[in-house]
Amino acid sequence: MLTDAQVRNAKPAAKPYKLSDAAGLYLFVRPTGSKQWRFDYKFNARRKTLTIGTYPYTSLQEARQSLHEAKNALSKSIDPALKPASATFKDVAEEWLKKLENEGDAAPTMEKKRWLLSYAYPYIGNRNLTDITAPELLRVLRKLEGPGKYESAKRLRSVLSRVFRYGIATARAERDPAADLRGALTAPKIRHRAAFTEPDDIKTLLLAIDDYQGSQTIKFALQFLALTFVRPGELRHAEWTEIQGEEWRVPAHKMKMKLPHIVPLSRQALAIIEQSRAINGNATYVFPSLVSPERPMSENTLNVALRRLGFAQDEMCSHGFRTMASTRLNEMNWHPDAIERQLAHRPINQVRAAYNQAQYLPERQRMMQAWADYLDELRKSSATSQRTG
Numbered sequence: 001m002l003t004d005a006q007v008r009n010a011k012p013a014a015k016p017y018k019l020s021d022a023a024g025l026y027l028f029v030r031p032t033g034s035k036q037w038r039f040d041y042k043f044n045a046r047r048k049t050l051t052i053g054t055y056p057y058t059s060l061q062e063a064r065q066s067l068h069e070a071k072n073a074l075s076k077s078i079d080p081a082l083k084p085a086s087a088t089f090k091d092v093a094e095e096w097l098k099k100l101e102n103e104g105d106a107a108p109t110m111e112k113k114r115w116l117l118s119y120a121y122p123y124i125g126n127r128n129l130t131d132i133t134a135p136e137l138l139r140v141l142r143k144l145e146g147p148g149k150y151e152s153a154k155r156l157r158s159v160l161s162r163v164f165r166y167g168i169a170t171a172r173a174e175r176d177p178a179a180d181l182r183g184a185l186t187a188p189k190i191r192h193r194a195a196f197t198e199p200d201d202i203k204t205l206l207l208a209i210d211d212y213q214g215s216q217t218i219k220f221a222l223q224f225l226a227l228t229f230v231r232p233g234e235l236r237h238a239e240w241t242e243i244q245g246e247e248w249r250v251p252a253h254k255m256k257m258k259l260p261h262i263v264p265l266s267r268q269a270l271a272i273i274e275q276s277r278a279i280n281g282n283a284t285y286v287f288p289s290l291v292s293p294e295r296p297m298s299e300n301t302l303n304v305a306l307r308r309l310g311f312a313q314d315e316m317c318s319h320g321f322r323t324m325a326s327t328r329l330n331e332m333n334w335h336p337d338a339i340e341r342q343l344a345h346r347p348i349n350q351v352r353a354a355y356n357q358a359q360y361l362p363e364r365q366r367m368m369q370a371w372a373d374y375l376d377e378l379r380k381s382s383a384t385s386q387r388t389g
Contacts, residue, residue: 002027007060010035025067027055037063039070043079050081054169066171087172089132089163090125093117096166104253108233111299116156117163119144129164129173134180141185150186157181194313195320197327203378205316208309210379218305220276221287221297225318227269227372229325229343231256232318236297238286243273261344264365266372325371332374338363 002021010019012033019027028036037052052058052066070080097117101110123140124132137160144153160178167173196202206226212219225235234250242249248263255261265273276286283293290301302318322343329339338360 053171057169087129088126092167093163106254116159129167134177153185194317195323220272224272225321228263229322264368266369268372334367
């Protein structure tokens with residue numbers, strides 16, 4: 001019988017090979033490194049092979065249990081290769097989402113995946129995974145393309161493909177029909193994030209935010225975003241427990257790149273933290289929802305606030321604070337690696353990720369304070385800041 005260690009350490013060879021377990025179960029190892037649990041049997045005098053699952057998605061113990069169920073089906077003259085009707089698209093998709101949550105995918109990422117799948121569920125949610133065809137998926141995607149949501153359609157196709165690949169890995173699908181749709185969708189136009197990068201425009205933006213007449217929490221969030229230039233989703237999900245002294249330590253599961261991130265807090269940022277603490281200190285989140293203090297601020301809140309301040313969608317968005325800071329900091333001659341690390345972009349060499357974080361932290365601390373001071377100087381400057389048009 002096989003052991004977990006033998007399965008885990010099985011290496012690919014020039015040709016496919018088998019590792020036998022017991023009672024007919026074996027591990028089929030391909031040259032690509034793929035490992036499948038299989039069982040050969042006869043049904044109606046025909047020799048057949050049942051693919052039980054793919055390792056490591058299906059463990060040794062799970063494969064043995066599935067083998068027991070397959071043999072039980074054969075004893076009742078039922079072909080174990082027949083897929084259960086309960087393996088609907090929604091069942092498999094929700095199971096896949098749960099797997100991603102367990103692996104620590106960031107909350108904003110999970111929200112987007114669920115939002116995309118919500119477009120597909122009414123049409124294919126109750127369909128058996130094995131019965132869904134490429135033309136059927138295309139009709140679903142066309143419903144997104146109709147109102148011009150080309151980027152959303154593109155992303156949904158990718159999510160659908162990942163669900164089907166998970167279904168293949170867990171032996172509930174045989175192929176990925178979404179893969180057949182590459183090139184069938186309208187290519188979205190590449191759009192750059194709207195952002196102010198000129199000092200006069202930045203000054204106008206800062207003064208408008210300082211004079212925001214709406215919720216104090218929203219005002220503090222916009223001011224904090226200008227100082228820290230994190231991704232909006234990271235800011236919305238910031239919790240009080242993550243504020244440690246003069247640093248905001250963002251856990252890996254909240255980051256797009258799945259790496260823990262340190263945001264050095266300037267004096268100005270710490271002042272905003274204390275202002276927010278005075279009104280939100282009993283909440284879970286630093287900048288909570290206006291509806292419930294135990295929920296994060298909603299995704300569109302900051303962009304809606306910018307529209308209320310008079311900034312058009314093609315002028316400035318909440319993500320644009322990152323472009324704004326990156327552009328100015330590069331022109332201020334800060335080390336490009338320090339800027340990139342503070343933006344939490346993925347290092348070219350992943351092995352250096354932790355090293356880079358330690359190497360540039362002192363410079364990032366100085367840079368973040370200099371950036372906050374620069375914004376203060378813009379506020380005080382006499383340069384023309386009146387908006388036109």
